Amino acid sequence: MSAPTGEATLAPRRSSRFVTWVRAWRAGLVPYDDVADAIAGGEEHLVADAPGTWTDVPLNEALPTLSRLSPDEIRLVLPAPGDPRGLPGPGDFAGAALLAGEAVVAGGLGLIPQVRTHTSGSGVTFETVLWRVYPLPSDAPNATLTLPGAAEAEAELATALAETTAALTRLDVAQWRPELAGALAALRRPDGATDLPPGYDPRARRLFARAAVLDRVLALAGEAAPGGAVNGYEAQQRDAALRPLTHACRQALVAACNAPLRP
Incomplete structure (x- = not known):
């Protein structure tokens, strides 16, 4: 349960x-x-x-x-x-x-x-x-055959994150979803809860740690604001800002989780 x-x-x-x-x-x-x-x-x-x-x-x-x-x-x-x-x-x-x-x-x-x-x-x-x-x-x-490797996914995520973080800050998403404040801070210091099991190399672990935290932030940021704190125009701005980062985050998680394992 x-x-x-x-x-x-x-x-x-x-x-x-x-x-x-x-x-x-x-x-x-x-x-x-x-x-x-x-x-x-x-x-x-x-x-x-x-x-x-x-x-x-x-x-x-x-x-x-x-x-x-x-x-x-x-x-x-x-x-x-x-x-x-x-x-x-x-x-x-x-x-x-x-x-x-x-x-x-x-x-x-x-x-x-x-x-x-x-x-x-x-x-x-x-x-x-x-x-x-x-x-x-x-x-x-x-x-x-169509999926990116960890190096490509890491570069794409870094670019998308830099561009979108500024947009999320301007939209002040933490104001209408207070629980995002701590999650946004965790992007720069992923905790052990997002760690992978043995066998994954440092690049895959680094990529997964960043993408897993970001994925959870995006899930919250994409939800309707409590109490209608975001109007229709603000919601459209939010969705446009999140779209490229959401794509990059999904690809990063896939690349990290499917990365080759080492003894």
Whole structure:
């Protein structure tokens, strides 16, 4: 069971945790017993439609499905409307991934996290995460050929960040989302909560730390302001300022999480 909804959260994307920890496990760099807990991060995670199962199962019971894959067969995709890079061609998985904005490609399977909100008998609202598994077509194209490497993604992110930070400051986003103040400051000093598991080189770690914090800032900045503190014109300015940085941030996360692993 996760924390009650309605609280401001700056948790990294669930798909990035899934990809990095499963890849490290398949590379023999972390023990299997640690993977499910690291992915869940204190939440309750279930898996639906995993091969060989007839009902939803706990994450740790579904992970053996991926035990024959190499790390390079497991990758993060963060598609967006107009930018489906990383998706293995059209189909049910691609459509669901575009709606979710994040997904995992693992060999012949695709996995997408779905957050479900529940209310207990005492009125407490909480969330669980359901990973839905999709079979991928055997003739799917190699979408990794169109994705940038870590060096290219790092340069693109640095340029976009410099340009957008000034715009966000002018728009004074922290005034209408006070919780952004600390998150914006964290861009220059990422904390250990965004760290990667063993196997990633310093460039990938640096890129992920910056992009993961920024991704959480962008998620908050893109939300409607509480109490209608932003009018329509201001919202358009905000969206225009955030668009190139959002693209660069997605590509940076993908490049960092899918980077080659080292013993």
